[in-house]
Amino acid sequence: MSALPRPDQAALLEAVRPVPDAGAAAAARQRLAALATPPGALGRIGETAVWWAGVRGTATPPPPQEVHLHVVAGDHGVTTRGVSAFPAAVTPLMVQAFLDGGAAATVLARHLGVRVRTHDLSVDVDWPAGTDPDLVAHKVRRGSGSIDTEDALSPAETDAALAAGAAIADASVDAGADLLVVGDMGIGNTTPSAALVAALLGLGAPTVTGRGTGVDDAGLARKTEVVALALARARERHGADPLRLLGALGGADLAAMAGICLQAARRRTPVLLDGVVVTAAALAAERLAPGTAAWFAAGHRSSEPAHTPALAALGLHPLVDLGLRLGEGSGALVALPLLSAAAVLLAETALLADVLPPA
Numbered sequence: 001m002s003a004l005p006r007p008d009q010a011a012l013l014e015a016v017r018p019v020p021d022a023g024a025a026a027a028a029r030q031r032l033a034a035l036a037t038p039p040g041a042l043g044r045i046g047e048t049a050v051w052w053a054g055v056r057g058t059a060t061p062p063p064p065q066e067v068h069l070h071v072v073a074g075d076h077g078v079t080t081r082g083v084s085a086f087p088a089a090v091t092p093l094m095v096q097a098f099l100d101g102g103a104a105a106t107v108l109a110r111h112l113g114v115r116v117r118t119h120d121l122s123v124d125v126d127w128p129a130g131t132d133p134d135l136v137a138h139k140v141r142r143g144s145g146s147i148d149t150e151d152a153l154s155p156a157e158t159d160a161a162l163a164a165g166a167a168i169a170d171a172s173v174d175a176g177a178d179l180l181v182v183g184d185m186g187i188g189n190t191t192p193s194a195a196l197v198a199a200l201l202g203l204g205a206p207t208v209t210g211r212g213t214g215v216d217d218a219g220l221a222r223k224t225e226v227v228a229l230a231l232a233r234a235r236e237r238h239g240a241d242p243l244r245l246l247g248a249l250g251g252a253d254l255a256a257m258a259g260i261c262l263q264a265a266r267r268r269t270p271v272l273l274d275g276v277v278v279t280a281a282a283l284a285a286e287r288l289a290p291g292t293a294a295w296f297a298a299g300h301r302s303s304e305p306a307h308t309p310a311l312a313a314l315g316l317h318p319l320v321d322l323g324l325r326l327g328e329g330s331g332a333l334v335a336l337p338l339l340s341a342a343a344v345l346l347a348e349t350a351l352l353a354d355v356l357p358p359a
């Protein structure tokens with residue numbers, strides 16, 4: 001079970017989260033009901049507008065102005081077990097693609113005016129001299145343990161990764177971000193994500209395991225077996241302790257993502273979630289500090305099977321459901337214009353009373 005938390009970690013994990021502004025959300029709901037639309041006609045866009053008002057603390061907030069995408073990269077020991085359709089060597093190559101702006105999520109970010117920061121938490125590589133120091137500023141280790149036979153991280157590494165995530169969120173909030181988006185890059189990372197969701201929700205390996213990058217039937221059977229072994233190991237060693245499960249199953253990248261979510265909530269800053277990897281980390285954050293999820297919106301529903309129960313446990317309804325299975329933050333960025341639509345519809349749509357002639 002967890003060691004006594006260090007003072008800074010105790011603050012990060014304190015159970016009491018700031019709550020979104022209920023007055024602002026209530027005013028937004030009242031305005032929504034009064035818009036020149038039939039009641040409820042804006043559907044989930046209307047609900048999203050009310051959430052946005054609450055987390056921004058004002059009845060008619062402008063759409064997101066300063067959005068930061070944090071791509072958190074890491075490698076996973078389980079890739080040696082044949083759980084991905086791609087080799088681990090792809091992770092650093094894709095990290096370079098993020099830096100060069102050619103990764104799918106960076107294309108979307110560029111067109112949406114979103115600032116991208118890429119963080120190597122645990123990529124299994126030593127970068128050459130001259131590599132951007134910001135990329136490796138939060139590196140915890142090279143790779144994470146193969147979760148079927150060992151914990152992904154030690155407790156000290158878990159603490160370091162959580163703290164790294166908190167520092168990443170702090171830097172964004174201090175720089176004026178009004179919305180954080182978290183993305184993932186790491187071959188094999190849908191395996192720890194599935195295991196973490198299953199462990200936190202008490203589900204079985206077949207329910208949560210999917211094809212990730214596209215493994216064939218034999219690969220899916222291997223992956224399901226790895227998730228089952230990891231789950232049995234972690235449950236025996238760590239019970240239901242969310243901090244230890246995050247470290248045992250998630251790896252440094254997922255722990256840092258959880259740290260970003262936790263600190264964003266402490267700083268009253270909303271987070272638009274992406275796919276199964278980010279949502280698994282967000283679920284751990286909510287278990288570590290209940291109330292954190294009030295600061296989340298779900299961008300999309302990924303086709304990875306663990307994503308649906310994780311979103312349900314967080315009480316979140318994805319904005320879009322397009323069969324995306326990429327990660328990187330891409331699903332969140334595809335949904336971002338819908339959040340902007342929600343904000344402008346709430347703020348700028350006329351009121352019914354101003355449109356209809358008085359009776």
Ligand SMILES: Cc1cc2ncn([C@H]3O[C@H](COP(=O)(O)O)[C@@H](O)[C@H]3O)c2cc1C
Pocket residue numbers: 083084085086090094184185186187188189190191211212213214215326327328
């Ligand atoms: C070229 C390429 C780009 C990606 N961008 C995101 N992922 C996504 O797929 C991987 C997870 O799937 P699995 O668990 O099956 O390995 C992660 O790297 C994730 O970020 C990619 C994967 C590849 C191959």
Ligand SMILES: O=C(O)c1cccnc1
Pocket residue numbers: 184190212213274275276277278302303304307324325326327328
């Ligand atoms: O949902 C995700 O984040 C996802 C799905 C498949 C592969 N990589 C990531």
